[in-house]
Amino acid sequence: MPVLTEATAQTIVPSEDFPKKFNREAFMFHHKLAENPLFTLPRLMELAKETQRTHKQDLYYDAGKDVAIGARWDEFSPPPPLEDALERIEHNGAWIAIHQAQHDPEYAAIYDQCMSEFSDLSGVDFKKVMRVQDALIFITSPNRVTTYHIDRECNFLLQIHGTKMIHIFDSKDSEVLPQEEIERFWTVDNNAPRYKPELQDHATSYHLEPGNGVHLPVNWPHWLKNDNNISVSLSVNFTWKDSERGNIYRANHYLRRFLKINPRPPFESPLSDGLKNVFMSMTYNPARAANRFMHKLKGDPIRAR
Incomplete structure (x- = not known):
C-alpha cells in the first residue's frame, strides 16, 4: 500500500453510525491503513527518536509488566532509555505514545486525510470546531494494560498492527463515572476517574484487529489490554474550541x-x-x-x- 502523501482512495470505510452516533456514543468502524509502511516498527522507531530529539515533550513512554487496570499515571517508575523501550518492546512491558506525529509530513498527510473523511462522514466541519489536533501513535508490548482513564479529546482509535481488547463505559453512567470524578478531572486531577471492578459488566468490549477502529466521545471511560502481541494504534483526535x-x-x-x-x-x-x-x-x-x-x-x- 502506498504511503499517503497526497489525496488517495478512501481510507475510512463509510458507515451510517457516523452521523447518528458521533460524539454521542462509542461505535466501531473500519479503515484501510493496516498495511501502510509508515506503521512498521523500524519506521516508528525513527519517528520516536526524531520526536525525542526535536519535540521531546510529545514523547511519553514507560515500561512495566502486570500494570493494574486502575493504576494512576503518576505511579509508574521512571522510564528506561528510549532505545531499550523500543528495541526490547516484545519483552519489557513498554507503552509508548508519540504525540503530534503530524510534525512529520508523511504522518500529517494521513492525519489530514482521515480528518477530512471523518468530517464528511459525521457531517461536522472540524476545521471550524477544532482547537488542538493530534496524530497520536501508540506502540505497546504484548499483554500490556492501558490503565482506566477518560480523555478531553474526541477520538478515533485505529488499530494498525496486532490485536487487543478495549472496554468502553458510557460517560452518562453515574455509577461508573460520578459527577465529582469528572469535575476533579477537569479541574485538578487527570487521574480522578476511578476504576470500579465491580462495575466492569457495564462496559461494552470490542476486540480490535488490524483494519478496525472505535470512536470514543469526550470523557468516555475506557481501558485496554493487548493480546499476546505487539500492538500499533493510531489515535486521530482533537479538542473542541468550545470550552x-x-x-x-x-x-x-x-x-x-x-x-x-x-x-x-x-x-x-x-x-x-x-x-x-x-x-x-x-x-x-x-x-x-x-x-x-x-x-x-x-x-x-x-x-x-
Whole structure:
C-alpha cells in the first residue's frame, strides 16, 4: 500500500453510525491503513527518536509488566532509555505514545486525510470546531494494560498492527463515572476517574484487529489490554474550541468544594450552564462567554462537548 502523501482512495470505510452516533456514543468502524509502511516498527522507531530529539515533550513512554487496570499515571517508575523501550518492546512491558506525529509530513498527510473523511462522514466541519489536533501513535508490548482513564479529546482509535481488547463505559453512567470524578478531572486531577471492578459488566468490549477502529466521545471511560502481541494504534483526535464543558465542570467542582452544595450537571439547564461558563471564562474572554450565554437563553441547542 502506498504511503499517503497526497489525496488517495478512501481510507475510512463509510458507515451510517457516523452521523447518528458521533460524539454521542462509542461505535466501531473500519479503515484501510493496516498495511501502510509508515506503521512498521523500524519506521516508528525513527519517528520516536526524531520526536525525542526535536519535540521531546510529545514523547511519553514507560515500561512495566502486570500494570493494574486502575493504576494512576503518576505511579509508574521512571522510564528506561528510549532505545531499550523500543528495541526490547516484545519483552519489557513498554507503552509508548508519540504525540503530534503530524510534525512529520508523511504522518500529517494521513492525519489530514482521515480528518477530512471523518468530517464528511459525521457531517461536522472540524476545521471550524477544532482547537488542538493530534496524530497520536501508540506502540505497546504484548499483554500490556492501558490503565482506566477518560480523555478531553474526541477520538478515533485505529488499530494498525496486532490485536487487543478495549472496554468502553458510557460517560452518562453515574455509577461508573460520578459527577465529582469528572469535575476533579477537569479541574485538578487527570487521574480522578476511578476504576470500579465491580462495575466492569457495564462496559461494552470490542476486540480490535488490524483494519478496525472505535470512536470514543469526550470523557468516555475506557481501558485496554493487548493480546499476546505487539500492538500499533493510531489515535486521530482533537479538542473542541468550545470550552463550555470544562468550564461547567470546573464551576461545579468549586461550588461543591467551597459552598458544599450539589450542583446541577452540565447540559440540563441553559441558564445554569451559561452562568457557570460566563463566570469561569470572564477572566480571559468575557465577550465570547457572554455571547454563548445569550444564545442559550434564546434556546439554541447545547452541543455535547
